[in-house]
Amino acid sequence: MEVFKNVLCPFCGCCCDDLEVEVDSNKIINVKNACALGRGKFLSIGEHRLLKPLVKVDGELVETDLEKAVEKTVEMIKNSSYPVFYGFGCASCEAIKLCLEMADLSGGLADNISVVCHGPTILGLQDMGIPSATLGQIRHRADLIVYWGCNPVEAHPRHTIRYGPLSSGRFVTGRKSRRMVVIDVRKTPTATMADVFMQVKPNSDFEILTALRALVNDLDLEVEEVDGVPVAKLEELADMMINAKFGALFFGLGLTMSYGKEHNIEAAIALVRDLNKKTKFVMIPMRGHFNVTGANEVFTWQTGYPFCVDFSMGYPRYNPGETSAVDVIARGECDLLFIIGADPCSHLPHYIVERLKNVKLVVLDPSITPTVKMADVAIPVAYVGIEASGTAYRMDGVPLQLRKVVDPPPGILSDVDVLNRIVRRLK
Amino acid sequence: MKIYQITPAYDFKLPIVADIAKPELFEEKQLSEVLNVEVYEGNRRKRFGELFKVKEAGEAEETTLEFIGDFSKVRRIGRRMSRGIIRVKGTAGIAFGEAMKGGRIIIEGLAGPWLGAKMRGGSIEVYGDAEGFLGGAYRGENIGMRGGSIVVHGKAGWNVGYKMKNGLIVVESDIGGFPGVHMSGGTVYVKGGCGRGAGAFMKNGRIIILGYIPSILASFSFEEIRASIRVEAERLKGRFYTFVGDLSEKGSGRLFVNADSNRHLSFYEQLIEEL
Amino acid sequence: MSGKLLIKNGFVFDPVNGVDGEIMDVAVENGRIVEDVRGTDVRVIDATGMVVMPGGVDVHSHIAGSKVNSGRALRPEDHYRDYEIRRPGLRSGVGYTVPSTFVTGYRYARMGYTTVIEPATPMLKQRHTIEELNDIPIIDKASFPLMGDCWFVMEYLEKNMLKECAAYAAWLLKALKGYALKIVNPGGLESWGWGRNVRGLDDNIPGFNLTPREILRGLCKVNQMLNIPHPIHVHANRLGQPGNYQTLIETMDCVRDLYNGTKPVIYLTHCQFNSYLGESWIELSSGAPEVADYVNKHPHVVIDIGQVIFSSATTMTADGPFQFQLHLLTDYKWVNADVECETSAGVVPFKYKKRSYVHAIQWITGLELALLIKDPWRVFLTTDHPNAGPFTEYPRVVGWLISRKAREATMKKVNARALKRTMLDSIDREYNLYEIAIVTRAGTAGILGLKSKGHLGVGADADMAIYDFNPRNIDLSRDYKLVRRALRRAAYTIKTGDIVCVNGEIVKSTEGAILWVNPSVSQDLENAVVSDIRRRFRDNYTVEFENYLIDESLLINSRPLKIKGGV
Ligand code: SF4
């Protein structure tokens, strides 16, 4: 038996890198230190595996070999007048680079799944900036931690322990020396841990953030309540924030995807920014998949833009809403969709999935997903971070190494190897 | 000056960027040259004439382009136009009239998002509905519309007047949330109702809502009740709650809300005694 | 790169070898300068009537890493109008103040630059910096880890454990593939962890029993002990504050006694931002004469100017408190990015306007530094890209240095009050091409300790720039525009023997190397220190020790420099 230490968990944006994986004859038999979600991923890689490349012939998916699947893919990309390359939540940065090269070479559009999760965070940032920090900074210093519209106990299970209220740092040691606030539309398991839980009505976040910010800026409010929350309660919270020595705001889809979207994030940024005039305050988005942050980083350094990049005119163009993959698909504008590290057929709204029926579909995935079942070409790949190495970025932008602990099933390559073959032929 | 009728050569599926299509092009070039101008359809370079049928259709005082049919896939028509007339009998695509400086655009159907984005002058009139970012800016930019006027007889989407600095936007029916967000000048005048977030982050300018507004942001302060407001030559009469904001931005913009359509805001009237 | 090249009849400027515009041939084989090449396979470049120089070496330019990328992401509006279309063999990208990686490589090569240093990388995010450096084509590059406010460093210095501190620094450079020790606003970054700053060299750093002075002196000694080729690279305290020239001089002076007469012991970067006289913004004036006077008298100091260009800029430094102040001053959007146990960072867009009194003072201050410091080997041309302006505007700065007329043309348009309160107008000095070659390549390569760069002697890397203007036929001062144009688009750029650029167009994209240093430390000491670090690592960081290291295989083209001496 072999034990791999310091393994990065390729599941959520926490990117815990202290896992110990026990492997016996190329089989993972145990995973230590991970939460149930992370463990589950390591132990279930054998399930629903896509083992052979598939191509659609007369409406039926039939097995083929890698060479033919690659050839077919290359031909489809070359013939496409507007290919869209989409996904990258669960791909390594190395794979993302190659996809961007494909998009650049073929005059396509490249977008990552942040368009359906933290896209508004990016748009908010482009208007306001963002006062942020790495997670360790919070562990060492934060005496106030606010979770807004996110539920780490269920979605990022080790977050509170490794980086949040339960962590222990140099200047602030442990739960007792920190205050924890949760703001959400329902009482989540995270909320039950909090010192203060503020329940808000759905879609009222913008108004509440605006009121909080006004209070932080010492304005008198002319109303007694804001969307059902008494101003007195908001005043208490504002005071708590101002009086913290170091405050941290974590926010999730509850904020990015509710009414107001990027404006909610702008309001949150403006609040945290103004708090810095009185104390120290930072904020970090709770990114879902383990490498969406990496996708944004690679996109940005190669093209200048974090997502929604359109190369159709020979250079990167950017206008989310116009050049966002989901909008392009919804408007029925692309003729080829190349998916890697995502399963849009399970995650996008039904009316958009309907549109996919008129679009050629290429999918690279380790397992048989609903999207694979709809594909014209599906190519199996290794699980990155388990069967292949690479780079990922934690939710706070800390880059980390994904490790290979077992070999993929025979004949299956990493996404990087598959993409390299495609790119080589496009050149 | 001539009138040109332009129709799609076929049903478009892919996005087309036709930012060169404006009256100046037809004045400066022979028709045969215009037909040879390159335009992107998806990632393919096409000739204008491959995508569009163009025919001359009489004379007018100003060069007039009549787009007849479905142009919803065609983007940025009329970009930076400074004179002449564009008339759309059908549907207009994204960013129609982007950064236009002068002349007139008349859309007799639906318009897409970013209509008149970053407009500087001239006028746009839409008989159907418009979508989001009407007269808006692009991401990261500081300033959207700087001048001119946009009138929409139908509805409009979110973020009307996004980052607007000057000029006039009139929407006769309902609009989405966040009208006048980040605006620093100019007027957004909505005869219908709007969604939440009106005037968020505004520094200056005016927003007038005649219909229903769900709420006023906490960073706005009630100022007075006005009996009339001037919009260009028009004088609106009625009872208008007047708010100042966005105070968190140290803004001094004005949000005027018709009292009669917004009884749920009547509690502000109590503040008058206090004032 | 095995190709043979002969560059014939150019006016060669090679200050390291004392060559000042003589007509000479330069021969290249296997990527290096050789005595002579022969054979039928020699490619001849006729450089008659052109200027031949070593490839440009930029000692301080923020081109890669997390804060640069934050700047890119923050500013889509910076890119919309400036882009590069994909061409066969080349990638597309965007430009202006924070260009994408490919465009960064192409644009440097286009100007005849072949080596560029990213001067501030947080160690915890070094993998990011390396990933971006890998994606910058053509040029060679290196990065400086931000060690000044690193907890391990501060703890060793607190306890006066200099040898251990040196061993740690050595290990870090080796483990993270860094090139030199960077110190930014010493003590200020740790203070910024609490939203505070230090006011001077002798403030106590909150949470530590240490002062900025002790950090500077400690790391300066460490640097000497390890024999690192580049001196400590310092961004001084109180950057961007009126009256800060005194702090700058104090900073220079605090390591004066450590100079042993051989090589400079401290490098102060973008000094323009630290050379302000006056109590407030209204009274702001240039402290360049005072600073220059100090530098002229003290050979232990080297600086670069950080020249302001009147254009848009994106300020980005590890100086978190400064960036916040700038945000408050301008109300522009603001990114802050603190890094646990190490540093902070901030990004704020900016625009330098000619009519602004303060911006004009800044412009003047930079030029006064360059013109009043007599020894060109100790003052270098930078814009602290993209803080004071984009690197693509270097030719404009060269214009101001070689031509009083060029300065006058700009002075006519800048704030008159600023001119009246400074002495720029009274300076007649004009650089010659020999001096330009020093401040843009020979001197910078020298201070970086890059022995095979910055000159054209036999054995040097065949990195060269050929500019199409005839220095004998023109008067630099009068025809500065012609020079500027030639510098913007090199007639040829040669990188490691490859012709990568012809007439300002990139003709070939190559992989530049990543340079890093490998200092020597006795095995026992290294073991002791590494096991100490390893033991305490989890207490400090939220990542595992092993995941902090950068394996050499991550570098596409790795070029380590083994350092002799050490502890
Ligand atoms: S918290 Fe996230 S990264 Fe950490 S072990 Fe669980 S799933 Fe993996």
Ligand SMILES: [Zn+2]
């Ligand atoms: Zn710098």
